């Protein structure tokens with residue numbers, strides 16, 4: 001996506017098929033004649049790619065919390081079983097964790113002040129989600145202490161990166177996969193009126209253009225791609241609001257590559273913002289609900305963003321990689337249905353590509369006269385204006 005003006009040089013990690021240049025780098029090749037021939041080795045083209053998936057609001061109402069209670073033990077794996085392979089096949093998997101997981105002593109609760117069992121965090125990590133976003137309007141539902149307890153808990157899970165909330169330090173996080181580095185930042189429009197603690201006003205990252213511009217410009221030179229998670233926009237509105245469109249343009253102008261939007265609880269379109277200088281930013285305005293027990297038909301269809309990033313360059317005989325091109329080579333959406341039966345039990349997230357009329361006929365919303373139909377789902381998907389997987 002970015003045809004970098006400057007040359008970014010990265011020392012390539014040990015790659016067996018290019019062992020000779022690396023051997024030279026390490027000074028292990030003592031053969032004089034071979035050294036000369038290595039000097040004449042042409043530059044080797046390099047191509048790396050990484051796939052990211054991103055899921056929207058993981059929103060646990062009381063009845064959904066209880067869906068995970070199986071023989072007295074909380075287990076949320078079955079809810080995610082049918083999308084597990086999608087998550088596993090991605091190199092990076094993002095989720096907006098809309099509820100805190102402060103622990104049993106806070107009491108488990110759904111709307112309006114949510115607190116989910118910590119088993120949920122354990123299980124979404126086990127499914128394969130490794131970027132967990134906490135910058136959303138429910139982050140302070142159990143107060144600052146509840147958020148600290150959530151951070152402490154998530155900190156015990158190996159292999160995950162929490163964004164959007166932190167005890168202290170910088171908000172930016174950098175994750176590297178397959179020689180491509182990704183900078184993550186995350187912001188929320190608000191905290192349902194709950195104030196951040198005076199002694200830690202940066203506990204949750206709030207949308208603030210000055211601060212965002214500063215944080216983005218500090219992070220930009222440190223990563224190949226910069227991704228911003230945005231918890232924004234009015235709820236239940238099917239088109240992005242002016243405020244979202246304006247902020248997306250602002251982020252594009254700050255040189256952000258990808259915007260992952262959520263909070264409206266409904267799917268909104270995917271857009272490519274083209275700047276006059278040729279740069280592009282891909283924006284998912286809203287991924288909708290990933291899972292919830294909201295019972296409006298627009299709120300049971302969500303989407304997983306799927307984005308492929310590529311990095312091309314030349315490996316010099318010295319072992320240095322000269323980056324020629326960074327690009328989002330492909331992107332689209334995997335629509336998913338939150339399926340639950342008329343008793344609000346047996347909740348499962350099911351890719352729309354395998355959702356059947358028979359399943360739909362068993363959905364709670366069919367019994368509630370919500371006008372659920374395949375035509376309705378297809379209409380929602382068409383509105384996304386993007387590639388559908």
Ligand SMILES: [Zn+2]
Nearest residue numbers: 136137138263
């Ligand atoms: Zn929200």
